[in-house]
Amino acid sequence: MNGAALLEHSIRAAAVRRPALAAFLTGGFPEMDAFGSLLRRVAAAADIVEIGIPFTDPMADGVTIQESSRKALESGVTLSWILETVERAECEAPIVLMSYLNPVIAMGLTTFARRAAEAGVAGLIVPDLPLEECEPIKSALDDTGVALVQLVTPVTPPRRLERLCRLSQGFVYAVTVTGTTGGDVGHSVAMLDYLDRVCEVSPVPVLAGFGIRDAAQVRAVSTHADGVIVGSALIEVLERGGDPIAFLRKLTDEGKVEVET
Amino acid sequence: MSTASSGPWAASYATLDDLVAGRLPDDNGRYGAFGGRFVPETLVQALSRLENGAREAFRDPAFRQALDNELSDWVGRPTPLTRANRLGEAWGATVYLKREDLTHTGAHKINNAIGQALLARRLGAARVVAETGAGQHGVAAAAACARLGLPCTVYMGAIDAKRQAPNVDRIRRLGAELLQVTKGDQTLRSAIDEALRDWVSDPESTYYMLGSAVGPHPYPWLVCELQSVIGREARAQILEQEGRLPDLAVACVGGGSNAIGLFHPLLEDRQIEMLGIEAGGTGEDHGLNAATLRFGTAGVLHGSYSTLLQDEHGQIQETHSVSAGLDYPGVGPEHAFLHSIGRVKYETISDDEAVAAVDECCALEGILPALESAHALAGAKRWAAGRRDSCILIGLSGRGDKDLATLMSYPRGNES
Numbered sequence: 001m002n003g004a005a006l007l008e009h010s011i012r013a014a015a016v017r018r019p020a021l022a023a024f025l026t027g028g029f030p031e032m033d034a035f036g037s038l039l040r041r042v043a044a045a046a047d048i049v050e051i052g053i054p055f056t057d058p059m060a061d062g063v064t065i066q067e068s069s070r071k072a073l074e075s076g077v078t079l080s081w082i083l084e085t086v087e088r089a090e091c092e093a094p095i096v097l098m099s100y101l102n103p104v105i106a107m108g109l110t111t112f113a114r115r116a117a118e119a120g121v122a123g124l125i126v127p128d129l130p131l132e133e134c135e136p137i138k139s140a141l142d143d144t145g146v147a148l149v150q151l152v153t154p155v156t157p158p159r160r161l162e163r164l165c166r167l168s169q170g171f172v173y174a175v176t177v178t179g180t181t182g183g184d185v186g187h188s189v190a191m192l193d194y195l196d197r198v199c200e201v202s203p204v205p206v207l208a209g210f211g212i213r214d215a216a217q218v219r220a221v222s223t224h225a226d227g228v229i230v231g232s233a234l235i236e237v238l239e240r241g242g243d244p245i246a247f248l249r250k251l252t253d254e255g256k257v258e259v260e261t
Numbered sequence: 262m263s264t265a266s267s268g269p270w271a272a273s274y275a276t277l278d279d280l281v282a283g284r285l286p287d288d289n290g291r292y293g294a295f296g297g298r299f300v301p302e303t304l305v306q307a308l309s310r311l312e313n314g315a316r317e318a319f320r321d322p323a324f325r326q327a328l329d330n331e332l333s334d335w336v337g338r339p340t341p342l343t344r345a346n347r348l349g350e351a352w353g354a355t356v357y358l359k360r361e362d363l364t365h366t367g368a369h370k371i372n373n374a375i376g377q378a379l380l381a382r383r384l385g386a387a388r389v390v391a392e393t394g395a396g397q398h399g400v401a402a403a404a405a406c407a408r409l410g411l412p413c414t415v416y417m418g419a420i421d422a423k424r425q426a427p428n429v430d431r432i433r434r435l436g437a438e439l440l441q442v443t444k445g446d447q448t449l450r451s452a453i454d455e456a457l458r459d460w461v462s463d464p465e466s467t468y469y470m471l472g473s474a475v476g477p478h479p480y481p482w483l484v485c486e487l488q489s490v491i492g493r494e495a496r497a498q499i500l501e502q503e504g505r506l507p508d509l510a511v512a513c514v515g516g517g518s519n520a521i522g523l524f525h526p527l528l529e530d531r532q533i534e535m536l537g538i539e540a541g542g543t544g545e546d547h548g549l550n551a552a553t554l555r556f557g558t559a560g561v562l563h564g565s566y567s568t569l570l571q572d573e574h575g576q577i578q579e580t581h582s583v584s585a586g587l588d589y590p591g592v593g594p595e596h597a598f599l600h601s602i603g604r605v606k607y608e609t610i611s612d613d614e615a616v617a618a619v620d621e622c623c624a625l626e627g628i629l630p631a632l633e634s635a636h637a638l639a640g641a642k643r644w645a646a647g648r649r650d651s652c653i654l655i656g657l658s659g660r661g662d663k664d665l666a667t668l669m670s671y672p673r674g675n676e677s
Binding site for chain 2 (some may be wrong): 055057059060103105130156160183
C-alpha cells in the first residue's frame with residue numbers, strides 16, 4: 001500500500017466507530033532520548049501520528065508549538081534524526097511529517113522523498129507550500145509513494161477548495177481557524193458549514209485541525225469531518241508532564257458519537 | 262551578463278533584459294529562480310488581492326497623483342543630491358550623496374510606507390500591521406498611518422527595541438501600538454515572523470505593510486516600485502549637476518529596499534557598476550555577520566525563495582550587525598537574482614569600518630549618516646581606493662540620530 005492508501009484506510013477504519021484521531025508530536029519533544037518510545041505509545045492510541053519537524057521560523061504556529069520547536073532544536077533535533085527515529089520505532093499507525101519547506105529543501109527533495117519512504121513515512125504536510133508551488137516536491141514524493149497532504153482554510157474560495165481536495169493525497173487537512181495553530185476554535189455554525197463544504201467536495205477523508213482541544217470539540221466537529229488533528233493541546237499535556245495516552249483515550253472515548261456509516 | 266540562474270527548488274531562466282523590460286517578476290512572482298509565494302494557504306488570497314489592487318492602483322492616475330502629492334508635500338521629495346566635496350577630495354573621487362536622510366522621519370522607509378498606506382486605504386483595510394528592525398520602518402509606518410487615519414500595530418524585536426529606544430518612543434507617540442517580540446532572535450526576523458502570524462489571523466481586513474524588498478510576491482516588486490523614486494531622482498539629478506552618469510552606484514543591503522530603489526532605475530545603464538554592501542559584522546563565522554549574499558545558500562524564509570544564512574539542516578542562523586537595519590538573515594529575491602547574473606556585486610563592510618565611516622562623514626561633510634548607510638560610504642571608499650577620478654553615487658539611506666546610543670557605547674580600541 002502506498003502512503004495515501006495507508007492514510008485513507010486508517011482513517012476510514014476508525015471512522016466506522018468514531019472520529020479518527022491524528023495526534024501531533026513535535027519531533028524530539030519533550031525529550032530526545034524518550035521520543036522513540038513516546039512515538040510508539042502515541043501511535044498505539046491514535047489512528048495517525050503527525051510529527052512536526054522543528055523549524056526556527058514557524059510562521060503558521062502558535063506559541064505552544066513555537067516553544068516546543070525551539071526546545072527541540074536546542075537539544076539538537078534534526079530532520080535526519082527524526083527520520084531515523086521513525087524508522088526504528090516501527091509504529092502501528094501511519095506517520096505523517098509536518099515540515100516547513102526549508103528543512104526539506106536543505107536535505108534535497110529526492111533525498112528527502114527516498115529517506116522518508118525508507119523510514120516508513122506515509123505522508124507529508126508543508127504549511128508554507130501553496131498549491132502553485134508544490135510541483136517539484138510532489139513529483140519527488142510521487143516517485144516514492146509518500147503522500148502530499150493539502151491544507152484548506154475557511155477563507156479558501158470554493159473552486160480552489162475543490163481543486164485542493166482533488167489533489168490532496170491520503171486526507172485533506174481542514175484548518176478550522178483563520179490563524180496559527182492552537183488558536184481558539186469556536187463551534188460556530190459558519191465553521192461547521194465550512195467543514196460540510198469540504199466534505200462535500202473531497203474525494204479523500206477530511207481531518208479538522210488547528211485549535212481542537214477537548215472531547216466536546218471532537219464531538220462537535222465529528223459529524224462534519226472524518227476525524228480531528230490534535231496538536232497544541234497534546235503538546236501542552238507533555239509540557240506539564242501529564243499522561244498523553246490518557247489524554248488521547250479521553251478524546252477517543254468521550255469524543256465518540258453516533259457515527260452514521 | 263545574461264546567464265541562467267537556477268536553484269535546487271525550481272530552475273528558471275531569466276536575463277537582465279527580462280528585468281529591464283519589466284517582464285520580471287514573472288507570473289509566479291519569480292526573478293529567475295528567486296522569489297515566489299511560499300505562504301500558508303490562509304494568505305494566498307490576501308496576496309492575490311494585494312497584487313491585483315496594487316497593479317490597478319498604479320494604473321490609476323488619481324492614485325499616482327495622490328502618491329506624488331504626499332511624496333512632495335509631506336515626505337519632502339525630491340531629496341537633494343549633495344556633492345560631497347571633502348569626502349571626494351579625501352578619496353580621490355567625485356562623490357555624490359543621495360540624501361534620503363533628509364526625508365520626513367529621516368530614512369528612505371517613508372517612501373514605501375506612505376505608498377502602502379495609500380494602498381491599504383484604497384483596499385479598505387481596517388488596520389495595518391508592520392514589522393520593524395532599526396525602527397525606521399516602524400516610525401514611517403506609524404507616521405503614514407497617522408497621516409491617513411489608519412490604526413497601526415508595529416512588531417519590534419526586544420533586542421532592537423533596546424538598541425533603538427528613541428524609535429520605540431517615536432512609534433508610540435505617532436499613535437501606533439508597539440508590541441515587542443521576545444521570541445526567536447528578538448530582531449527583525451522575529452518581528453516579521455510575528456507580523457505574519459498577526460496577518461494570518463485576519464487576512465481579510467488587516468493590511469500587512471512589509472518594510473523591505475523581501476517576503477512573498479508581490480512585496481519585493483511593490484516595495485521596489487515605491488522605492489524606485491530614489492534612483493529615478495538621482496539619475497536625473499546627477500545628469501543635471503555633473504553632466505554624466507556615475508561610474509559606480511553603491512548602497513547598503515539588509516533586506517535591500519533602499520538599494521533596489523537606487524539600483525533598479527539604473528540597471529539598463531550598463532556602464533554603471535553597482536555595489537551592494539552587506540553587514541560584515543565582526544567576522545566571517547556563523548552568527549558574526551549578516552552578509553547573506555556572501556555566505557548564504559538558497560532556501561525559503563518569510564515566503565520567498567532567496568539566499569539565506571542557514572545551517573546544513575535548513576535552520577535559519579542568528580546574525581549580527583552593529584546596525585539593526587542590516588541585521589537580517591535573508592535578502593530580497595531581486596538582489597539574489599542580480600547577484601546570480603553578476604549585474605550587481607555584493608561586498609561586506611565590518612562594524613568597525615562602518616563606525617569609522619560615520620565619523621568621517623560627520624567630520625568632512627557635516628552629515629551624521631545612519632550606521633546602515635555608513636556601510637555604503639565605507640564600501641564606496643574602498644572601491645575608490647584603487648581608481649582615480651571616478652564618479653560615485655552613494656545612497657545615503659538615513660540619518661544617524663537613532664544610532665547615537667550605539668555610537669557612544671561602541672568600543673573605540675583602535676583609535677589613535
